[in-house]
Amino acid sequence: xxxxxNLFDSIKPNFEKGGKWEKFYTLYxxxxxxxxxxxxxxxxxxxxxxxxxxxxxxxxxxxxxxxPALIFGILNIGHQHFLxxxxxxxxxxxxxxxxxxxxxxxxxxxxxxxxxxxxFCVIRNHPVSEGFLVTGMLIALVMPPHIPLxxxxxxxxxxxxxxxxxxxxxxxxxLNVAMTARAFLYFAYPAQISGDQVWTYMGDQTPVDGxxxxxxxxxxxxxxxxxxxxxxxxxxxxxxxxxxxxxxNMFMGWIPGSIGETSTLMxxxxxxxxIYTGVASWKIIVSGFGxxxxxxxxMNLFASNEFMAMAPHFHWVMGGLAFGVVFMATDPVSAxxxxxxxxxxxxxxxxxxxxxxxxxxxxxxxxxxxxxxMNVFAPLIDYYVxxxxxxxxxxxxxx
Amino acid sequence: MSKNVxxxxxxDINLAGKAAKEMVDxxxxxxxxxxxxxxxxxxxxxxxxxxGDTVKAGTPILFDKAMDQVQYLSPVSGEIIEIKRGEKRxxxxxxxxxxxxxxYEDLGKIDLKSTDRATLVEKLAAGGVWPHIxxxxxxxxxxxxxxxxxxxxxxxxxxxxAPDMGFVLQGEExxxxxxxxxxxxxxxxxxxxxVNGAEQVSALFANAKGVQINKFSGAHPAGNVGVQIHxxxxxxxxxxxxxxxxxxxxxxxxxxxxxxxDASKTIAVTGSELTKRGYVKTISGASVSxxxxxxxxxxxxxxxxxxxxxxxxxxxxxYLGFYHxxxxxxxxxxxxxxxxxxxxxxxxLSFHKAIGMxxxxxxxxxxxxxxxxxxxxxxxxxxxxxxxxxMDILPTYLFKAIIAEDFDEMEExxxxxxxxxxxxxCEFVDPSKNDLQQLVRSGIELLMYS
Numbered sequence: 001x002x003x004x005x006n007l008f009d010s011i012k013p014n015f016e017k018g019g020k021w022e023k024f025y026t027l028y029x030x031x032x033x034x035x036x037x038x039x040x041x042x043x044x045x046x047x048x049x050x051x052x053x054x055x056x057x058x059x060x061x062x063x064x065x066x067x068p069a070l071i072f073g074i075l076n077i078g079h080q081h082f083l084x085x086x087x088x089x090x091x092x093x094x095x096x097x098x099x100x101x102x103x104x105x106x107x108x109x110x111x112x113x114x115x116x117x118x119x120f121c122v123i124r125n126h127p128v129s130e131g132f133l134v135t136g137m138l139i140a141l142v143m144p145p146h147i148p149l150x151x152x153x154x155x156x157x158x159x160x161x162x163x164x165x166x167x168x169x170x171x172x173x174x175l176n177v178a179m180t181a182r183a184f185l186y187f188a189y190p191a192q193i194s195g196d197q198v199w200t201y202m203g204d205q206t207p208v209d210g211x212x213x214x215x216x217x218x219x220x221x222x223x224x225x226x227x228x229x230x231x232x233x234x235x236x237x238x239x240x241x242x243x244x245x246x247x248x249n250m251f252m253g254w255i256p257g258s259i260g261e262t263s264t265l266m267x268x269x270x271x272x273x274x275i276y277t278g279v280a281s282w283k284i285i286v287s288g289f290g291x292x293x294x295x296x297x298x299m300n301l302f303a304s305n306e307f308m309a310m311a312p313h314f315h316w317v318m319g320g321l322a323f324g325v326v327f328m329a330t331d332p333v334s335a336x337x338x339x340x341x342x343x344x345x346x347x348x349x350x351x352x353x354x355x356x357x358x359x360x361x362x363x364x365x366x367x368x369x370x371x372x373x374m375n376v377f378a379p380l381i382d383y384y385v386x387x388x389x390x391x392x393x394x395x396x397x398x399x
Numbered sequence: 400m401s402k403n404v405x406x407x408x409x410x411d412i413n414l415a416g417k418a419a420k421e422m423v424d425x426x427x428x429x430x431x432x433x434x435x436x437x438x439x440x441x442x443x444x445x446x447x448x449x450x451g452d453t454v455k456a457g458t459p460i461l462f463d464k465a466m467d468q469v470q471y472l473s474p475v476s477g478e479i480i481e482i483k484r485g486e487k488r489x490x491x492x493x494x495x496x497x498x499x500x501x502x503y504e505d506l507g508k509i510d511l512k513s514t515d516r517a518t519l520v521e522k523l524a525a526g527g528v529w530p531h532i533x534x535x536x537x538x539x540x541x542x543x544x545x546x547x548x549x550x551x552x553x554x555x556x557x558x559x560x561a562p563d564m565g566f567v568l569q570g571e572e573x574x575x576x577x578x579x580x581x582x583x584x585x586x587x588x589x590x591x592x593x594v595n596g597a598e599q600v601s602a603l604f605a606n607a608k609g610v611q612i613n614k615f616s617g618a619h620p621a622g623n624v625g626v627q628i629h630x631x632x633x634x635x636x637x638x639x640x641x642x643x644x645x646x647x648x649x650x651x652x653x654x655x656x657x658x659x660x661d662a663s664k665t666i667a668v669t670g671s672e673l674t675k676r677g678y679v680k681t682i683s684g685a686s687v688s689x690x691x692x693x694x695x696x697x698x699x700x701x702x703x704x705x706x707x708x709x710x711x712x713x714x715x716x717x718y719l720g721f722y723h724x725x726x727x728x729x730x731x732x733x734x735x736x737x738x739x740x741x742x743x744x745x746x747x748l749s750f751h752k753a754i755g756m757x758x759x760x761x762x763x764x765x766x767x768x769x770x771x772x773x774x775x776x777x778x779x780x781x782x783x784x785x786x787x788x789x790m791d792i793l794p795t796y797l798f799k800a801i802i803a804e805d806f807d808e809m810e811e812x813x814x815x816x817x818x819x820x821x822x823x824x825c826e827f828v829d830p831s832k833n834d835l836q837q838l839v840r841s842g843i844e845l846l847m848y849s
Contacts, residue, residue, distance in 0.1 A: 001737045033774060037739025041701075041732050041769040044712035046819070046836040047826040048703050049412075049729065052747035053756050054773025055830050056740035058780055061754040129776060171777030171831075277752045281782060337781040337795060386796050390811040393791075397635035 001036075008032050026121045030128030058279055059130040065273040066137050066327060069266040070106075073259040074098035077145045080200045080256050083243050086208030101145050101201050102259055105152055109143075110136040112153040116160040120169070131170030131177070131333075132160070138178030138327060141260025142320070142368075143185075144193055145201040151189055155181040175375045176334045179324075182368055199256035212238060215257055216245045216318045217357060217365055224307025224358075231311070250317040261320035271326040280330035283339065284346035288325035289316060291350025299358055308358055315354050324367035325349065329374070336378040338385040345381055349374045403596060404630045406617030408789040410750050410824055412559040414707065415764035416671035416727070420566050423668070423677030428685035431475050432492045432718035433460050438471070438530055439840075440539025440847070444490050452479045457504030457527060457660035460493055468543050472527030474662035474683045476502045492718065495684075508658035511580050519584055523651065527660040530721065531647025532585075535628060535640045537843050538818030547641040549588035549632055552579075554604045554645055555595040557622030558706035562667035562724050564645050565601025566678065572603050574652030581651055582643065583609050593627045604645075617789065625821040629790045634815050646724055666719065670728035671766045672700045685719045687726050695728070701769050703727040708823035709836070732770025740773065747772070750787070750828040776831040787824040792816065794825055798835060801842035806849075809842050818843070 008028075014021045015028040032038075034056075042048050078094030081101075113136045121128050139156055163180035164173040185193045192198060196214040200207075207213070214222075216234060223233035234245035245255060253263025260266075274280035296312025303309035315321060329335060329349045336345035349370045356366030363369060435444040443464040448454060455476040462470050477497040485491045506526050509519065523529050524543045534541040541547070555564055568575060583590050589611050594600045596614030604612070613631060615621045624642045634640055643651070646664050653661040662683035668676055668690045675694050691702055692715065703710040705723040719726065736742075743755030748765040758765065784794035792813040800808035819836035826835040 004737075005735065034740075036735035036737055037770075037772060038774060039733045039735045040771045040774065042771055043834060043837075046709070046834055047823055048701065048707045048710055048712065048727075048769055049748075049767045049827065050771045050773075050832060051751065051828045051830070052744070052749040052758070052772045053751040053753050053830050054740055054832065055776045055779055056773065057753045057755065058751075058830050060741060064754050127774060127776075131779070169777070171779045277754060279753055279780075332781040333779055335781070338793060339782060339785060342782075382796075386793060386812070389791065389793055393633075393635070393811065393813055396633060397637075 004035060008035070023122055026125060026127055027118055030118075030121070056130045056133075059133045061277050061279045062134045062274065062327070063137055065270040065277075065279075066134075066141060066260065068269045069141060069260040069263060069323065069327075070102075070137070072253055072263045072266045073141060073261075074102050076253060076255075076262055077101055077201055077259060079254060080243075081202070083241055084200045084202060084207045084211050084213070085205045086211075086241075097201075102140070104149055105143050105145075105147065105259070106137070106140040108149045108152045109139040109156050112156045113139070113160055116157050116165075120161075120165045124165075124169070126169055129170035131164070134331075135159070135177045139181045141323070141327075142178060142182045142258050144198040144258050146198045147185070147192055151185055151192060154188075155185045158184045171333055173333055174379075175372055176328050176331045179328055179368055179371050179375075183372055186368065199258075208241070210238070210240045213256060215365075216250055216255055219245060220307050220310060220314075220318065221357075221361070224305040227306060230306050230309070230314070233306075234314075247314065247317060250314075258320060261323040264317045264322040267322035267326045274326065274330065280326070281332070281335070281342050281346075283342040284330050284335060284349075285326055287343045287346030288329055288350040289322075291347035291352075292316060292321055292325075292354050293350070294347075295351040295354040299354065312354075315357070319357070319365045320367045321350070321353055324353070324371055328367070328371045334375040334378065336381045336385075338382050340388075341378070341381040341385045345374055345378055348377070401611050402613040402631060404613065404615050404627075405596070406615065406621045406626070406630075406789040408786055409618035409620055410787050410828065411557070411618045412707070412748065412767075412827070413764050414559040414671070414729075415766045416669050416673065416676065416729070417560055417764075418562070418667040418669045418676045418678060418725075420563060421677050422665075423675055423679055425668075425675075425679050426689045428497070428681060428687075428689045430480070430494055430496055430686045430718075431473075431477075431682060431684040432494045432686070433471060433473070433684055434492050434718060434720065435461065435471075435490045437721040438463075438540055440537065441465075446482060446490065446493065448479050448482075448493070450479050450482055453477065454479060454495065455504045456501050456662070457506055461490075463540075466540070466542060468521070468524045469529045469540060470525050470527060471530065472504075472660045472662075474660070476500075494718075497682075501682075503659040503661070506654060506658050506660060509581075509655045511577070511584065511655065514584075516584055519581060523581070523654070526654045527662070528647065528651045528654050531643050531650060533642045535625065535634050535642060535818070536638075536815035537847055539847075541641050545639050547586050547588065547639050550582050550586050550590045550641045550643065551624050551628050551631070552582075552590070552592050552610075552643050552645060552648060553622055553624040553627055554592055554600075555598075555622045556706075556724070557595075557619040558708055559619075560667070560669040560725065560727055561622075561706055562665070562678065565603060567665040567667075567724065568601075568603050568645055568649055571649045571652075572606075574649045574656055575603055575645070576607060576652065577655045578643075578648035578650070578652030579607055579610055581655055582648065586641070589632075591627070591631055593624070593631075595622070620787075620789065620821060620824060623821055625817055626789055629792075629816055636810060636815060638815075644722065644724075664724060666723070667725040669725055670703075672696050672728045672730055681719070683719065683721055686716060687713065687719055688716050690726060691715050691728060697730065699731045699733070700728050701731045703729070707767070708827060709820045730766070730768040732768035734770070736770075751783075751830065753830075771832050773830070773832050775833060778831055778833070780830050783828055783830070784822075784825040787828055788821065790816065790821070794822065797842075798833075798838060801838055801845075804845060806845065809846060814839070814842055814846060 596616035
């Protein structure tokens with residue numbers, strides 16, 4: 001370790017004031033503090049000791065919580081591919097295939113995102129922040145396996161610049177950065193991120209007879225239009241291939257979809273890690289699932305088609321609700337920041353997701369828009385919670 | 400009438416280096432100092448002595464031109480050896496070389512029965528003990544012209560390694576009661592004495608008369624007087640309340656009973672880097688070198704006047720702060736740690752349970768150094784400050800209001816109710832490493848001076 005420290009020390013003069021790369025000091029510091037926690041000490045007045053947790057550790061906790069979803073996603077991409085082309089292969093082959101399609105997306109997302117961050121850090125001369133550790137992974141996990149890499153790059157740049165840096169960087173953004181990336185692609189290049197063809201990686205191979213690439217949400221939506229009970233439609237989908245949309249199949253995640261979003265189980269494992277470590281708000285997660293369930297029940301009451309009459313717990317396992325509620329809604333920067341506000345915020349995300357899914361033919365998946373919409377409304381929710389606090393103080397004064 | 404309050408929020412920092420409840424011997428300190436910087440809110444200190452003058456314990460040394468009734472007296476008798484100034488001639492320290500035997504100025508005993516409030520205030524202000532009376536809001540030395548709605552005394556200190564107030568004040572019963580009697584004359588409201596509800600309360604506090612005794616229990620900051628005020632009789636805009644520490648009450652009592660300024664007090668000598676720890680009787684403003692030199696386990700250390708959350712770094716030849724009842728010596732943390740943000744550890748103390756932070760499994764004591772464990776960042780994580788501030792206040796929003804210099808918001812969100820020490824735990828647990836105590840003071844100054 002001493003050698004690495006010496007290396008850093010030896011190049012340090014170049015980055016200091018007057019050195020030839022003085023503009024890049026923030027990058028030097030960023031890399032050094034990743035290798036070594038810095039030798040900063042507390043100021044002479046105030047707290048003389050500080051908690052051992054820093055933002056880097058908080059962020060890496062979130063990344064670790066997403067790893068089960070990533071690993072499952074890699075396996076599932078391979079699984080879906082060979083299912084679609086009707087080939088029997090080993091799990092190792094499936095994993096390798098999945099890795100081959102997922103890894104480039106992950107690399108592009110991180111490389112482009114970090115490059116953009118670094119550029120801004122140098123131009124704006126602010127320290128390299130840890131936020132993108134999480135964002136980079138999130139962006140990759142919400143992409144369909146077939147997405148062209150240049151689109152990933154473009155979306156990442158857009159999200160980092162317009163979603164975050166224009167507001168002042170990590171901690172200042174209004175919208176969830178990864179959701180911004182996905183929404184950008186959704187509206188700019190809908191052909192590559194919606195429909196029935198993009199959720200299974202086909203390459204140039206052709207699917208076997210009877211295969212349909214539709215997602216569970218699309219199947220359910222069409223069932224609503226055709227007047228077929230949703231549970232029947234889901235059960236008969238791809239039944240000949242043994243890949244139907246039964247509740248447990250969807251819960252496990254052996255269904256087509258974006259890389260990391262399909263498995264409710266993996267999202268729940270992530271939720272357990274996030275809640276146990278205290279990094280994400282359990283209130284948002286619980287009220288998010290609760291909101292979706294209750295809105296599902298309300299839909300049942302007023303059911304005018306089969307999709308509305310679908311059992312509400314199916315909403316939990318279809319589409320990206322679980323992933324979105326656990327990893328996207330809980331982003332502390334863009335979520336509500338008051339404890340009461342978090343209940344309302346999570347609940348509305350769940351409820352809105354179901355409303356969008358069931359009633360809007362243009363957007364079969366609702367979680368993305370629900371999260372972004374509630375990101376915008378989170379300050380309003382907080383405004384009322386804060387106002388209530390002020391009012392309590394004011395009323396006390398007059399008593 | 401007395402209240403029993405149980406607080407659920409907060410965090411006890413279980414530091415290594417506690418002082419056993421016993422008196423230990425140290426060579427008596429030889430030099431003493433008055434530091435105008437100890438007195439928050441002092442605007443224009445004016446020195447009354449010159450280098451080379453001899454003074455008695457109780458001789459006026461300086462006063463604040465903005466509040467000239469309040470005199471700051473010499474804690475010991477001896478010779479003024481240095482008047483130390485810093486940048487822009489800011490007054491830093493007035494150092495006094497003490498005589499072997501302390502001789503006192505006769506300030507006159509005070510008969511509380513026959514003295515009216517105005518005279519009492521005048522005598523306390525001239526008698527050197529007035530700076531022990533702190534005003535809320537703002538946490539500054541009280542203005543003798545005001546009358547508070549109530550006076551609050553926290554009878555326990557819940558800070559890390561803090562001295563046990565019952566032990567420190569042993570044998571001072573009559574002075575403590577005299578001090579309380581004086582305080583009850585200063586307000587038409589109540590005098591609240593807040594004791595630790597979780598422990599056996601020392602007789603000194605339990606037998607106190609003429610005051611309302613309230614019980615507070617819970618983790619730190621349950622002992623912070625600001626938290627206690629919030630639950631008893633919160634401060635609203637326009638209110639003035641006063642607070643006094645038990646040590647201050649005793650010194651007020653000594654002025655009344657003995658007629659002299661007796662600044663002696665028992666302090667705790669604590670911290671993981673000291674070999675000999677315990678309680679020692681000394682005098683306000685003592686040089687700490689006698690407690691530290693030759694008593695160290697290692698070389699690279701920091702000496703703190705006060706506790707690790709709200710104290711101040713001083714040099715080995717530094718002086719004990721006016722309001723401080725302990726010194727703490729902990730390791731300096733000026734080292735880099737390979738992948739320090741990632742490595743798991745049960746030995747690194749953390750309020751959080753983020754990946755690898757396993758200190759919650761460790762029920763023992765923690766040796767903590769001064770490393771910040773990370774760099775300053777904008778606020779990212781939410782809901783953390785709320786867990787360590789047992790008040791109906793939204794700290795994150797208050798901090799943001801101060802950063803934005805939004806006066807209305809600061810007022811409405813409760814800046815009148817807190818001072819630095821109340822957010823010290825927020826500063827400790829903040830993963831973004833912001834200097835929140837300094838921020839709160841800057842907000843208070845905005846409200847005070849504009």
